[in-house]
Amino acid sequence: MSDADDGSEGTSESTVGTVYLVGSGPGDPDLLTVKARRLLDEADVVLHDKLPGPEILGQIPEEKREDVGKRAGGEWTPQEYTNKRLVELAREGRTVVRLKGGDPFVFGRGGEEAEHLASEGVPFEVVPGITSAIGGPAVAGIPVTHREHASSVSFVTGHEDPTKGESAVNWKALAEAGGTIVVLMGVGKLPDYAKALRDAGMDPETPVALVERATWPNMRVATGTLDTIVDVRDEHEIEPPAVTVVGDVAGTRERVLEFLRNESESGVEP
Numbered sequence: 001m002s003d004a005d006d007g008s009e010g011t012s013e014s015t016v017g018t019v020y021l022v023g024s025g026p027g028d029p030d031l032l033t034v035k036a037r038r039l040l041d042e043a044d045v046v047l048h049d050k051l052p053g054p055e056i057l058g059q060i061p062e063e064k065r066e067d068v069g070k071r072a073g074g075e076w077t078p079q080e081y082t083n084k085r086l087v088e089l090a091r092e093g094r095t096v097v098r099l100k101g102g103d104p105f106v107f108g109r110g111g112e113e114a115e116h117l118a119s120e121g122v123p124f125e126v127v128p129g130i131t132s133a134i135g136g137p138a139v140a141g142i143p144v145t146h147r148e149h150a151s152s153v154s155f156v157t158g159h160e161d162p163t164k165g166e167s168a169v170n171w172k173a174l175a176e177a178g179g180t181i182v183v184l185m186g187v188g189k190l191p192d193y194a195k196a197l198r199d200a201g202m203d204p205e206t207p208v209a210l211v212e213r214a215t216w217p218n219m220r221v222a223t224g225t226l227d228t229i230v231d232v233r234d235e236h237e238i239e240p241p242a243v244t245v246v247g248d249v250a251g252t253r254e255r256v257l258e259f260l261r262n263e264s265e266s267g268v269e270p
Contacts (some may be wrong), residue, residue: 017090019117019234023129025101026136027053028215035127044070044094047085049077051101051200051241052143053216064267078110083116090122101241103131105117109156131155133182136214136243140221141256149248150169152179158186158244169193175200191230198226205215212242215221223253 001250004158005107016041025031040046046060049069057065068077068085068202082098089096104110104126117124133155137144146155154177156169182185186193187210198204204227212220224232 015091015093016122017092017096017097018095019086019096019122019124020097020127021104021113021124022100022127023108023110024052024099024101025130026058026102026132026215027051027213029053029055029059031130031135031215032056033127033129036129039097039127040099042095043097045089046099047082047089047098048099049101052099053101053213054112055217056099058221061090065210079112084112086113086117087120087122088118100129102130102135102184103134105134106131106155127252132214132241132243134212136213137182137209137245139215139219139250140209140211142209142245142254143252144182144202144213144245146249146252149252150178150180152177154179154181156181156183156186158183158189171196172200175202179192180245180249183244183246185240187233187240187245190233191242194226202226202246206246207248207266209245209250209253210238210242210257211245212237212238212240214243231238 020043022036022039024036025033043064045066046064047058047066047068048060049067051069066085068082070168084100086096098104098110098113100108100110102108105128113127115122115133136143143152154174156174162185171193172254181197194208196208204225206226208226209225209231210222210229210233211221220236220238222236222238229244
């Protein structure tokens with residue numbers, strides 16, 4: 001008797017579906033890659049959080065969507081549940097899109113999900129997206145690198161694993177390195193790392209920008225300096241999701257905005 005005929009239960013390899021770890025970009029549907037758009041149309045199930053943005057989520061039929069992000073009451077779906085659900089759906093023969101904001105491998109826990117799928121023998125593919133670390137500043141008129149201002153850029157998470165004993169981010173080294181620092185998911189911790197950078201010797205007058213809900217219809221941008229940005233955040237009530245840009249490049253925004261205002265009344269809102 002062959003393995004296929006031994007009467008054992010289980011899913012044969014031929015019936016296992018594929019999981020696609022898809023980056024949705026910063027939120028504007030027009031910034032989805034062609035492949036991401038096609039996979040969303042073809043998917044049987046789309047597991048998503050809130051970061052893909054309301055316009056993108058609104059284009060996915062409700063019967064295909066499963067929210068594995070923030071739930072009522074402020075609780076988050078445990079990562080273990082999401083990992084398990086991806087495997088379950090694939091073993092049912094479904095084509096599954098795990099839709100993430102930005103790029104799935106840039107602070108999106110896509111690496112953890114890929115490792116889990118691999119350990120379970122589930123076929124998967126990674127579909128890169130435009131990370132908000134670059135796309136967010138760009139639509140706000142801020143280049144993360146600039147020949148005259150920054151020859152390097154560092155991407156940092158402002159929301160590390162809370163089970164860590166201490167932060168793995170060396171703010172002193174970042175302050176000394178120069179260039180641009182882009183912090184994702186860092187609105188809440190802004191007072192901490194702004195102080196850490198000043199204490200490390202970074203000029204308090206260094207320009208800083210906060211880009212809230214980049215490319216979404218209700219996008220906002222607030223600017224200040226390393227010394228004033230916490231007060232600016234509080235005054236404008238900047239909330240997540242937002243990207244923080246620290247460095248001289250943030251000071252180019254006003255010159256870019258002047259041109260954009262002349263070109264289009266919609267422009268980028270100050």
